Amino acid sequence: MGTQVIVLNGGSSAGKSSVARQLQRVLPQPWLTLGTDTLVDALPPSLREPGAGIGFGPDGQVTTGAVFRELDVAWSAGVAQMARSGARIIVDEVFLGGAASQARWQAALAGLEVLWVGVRCDPDVAEARERARGDRGPGMARTQAALVHVDVTYDLTVDTTHADVRAAARQIAGHVT
Numbered sequence: 001m002g003t004q005v006i007v008l009n010g011g012s013s014a015g016k017s018s019v020a021r022q023l024q025r026v027l028p029q030p031w032l033t034l035g036t037d038t039l040v041d042a043l044p045p046s047l048r049e050p051g052a053g054i055g056f057g058p059d060g061q062v063t064t065g066a067v068f069r070e071l072d073v074a075w076s077a078g079v080a081q082m083a084r085s086g087a088r089i090i091v092d093e094v095f096l097g098g099a100a101s102q103a104r105w106q107a108a109l110a111g112l113e114v115l116w117v118g119v120r121c122d123p124d125v126a127e128a129r130e131r132a133r134g135d136r137g138p139g140m141a142r143t144q145a146a147l148v149h150v151d152v153t154y155d156l157t158v159d160t161t162h163a164d165v166r167a168a169a170r171q172i173a174g175h176v177t
Contacts, residue, residue: 003176004083004112007091010119011144013129015160022169035092060139076108098150118157
């Protein structure tokens with residue numbers, strides 16, 4: 001059947017979204033990009049704060065409450081169902097729970113052809129990107145740079161520190177069947 005889902009996991013400002021956009025350009029079929037920012041943007045304002053929802057601390061720390069976690073499970077199941085219905089999906093994700101986050105996605109994506117890709121970036125470079133973006137809390141990129149990869153297993157890893165995102169996308173596309 002071929003690859004149905006590409007999961008890009010990396011910290012804030014690692015280049016996942018840029019790589020995903022380039023993948024959409026280089027892959028021959030249409031691919032939808034969905035990710036954690038899509039989910040957060042869809043939340044009501046009451047869940048965009050600490051407690052039951054998702055909170056962003058002044059030091060870059062991200063906390064998630066019970067309601068957010070329930071919605072996150074439903075979100076991954078919905079993304080998986082889209083893939084089962086024939087859509088090709090690029091998941092732009094941040095595994096805050098490391099291997100536990102991957103296990104949740106593995107359960108949702110069971111039976112689908114998935115390419116697991118780690119997107120790494122030097123913390124200093126990611127932090128500089130974060131400052132230039134201005135839409136992330138300071139410290140988030142540095143905090144997440146290593147955390148999101150703890151005990152996560154990949155089919156492929158790309159490093160966007162110095163690499164052109166087009167080259168990273170071409171490298172990933174070479175592994176899509």
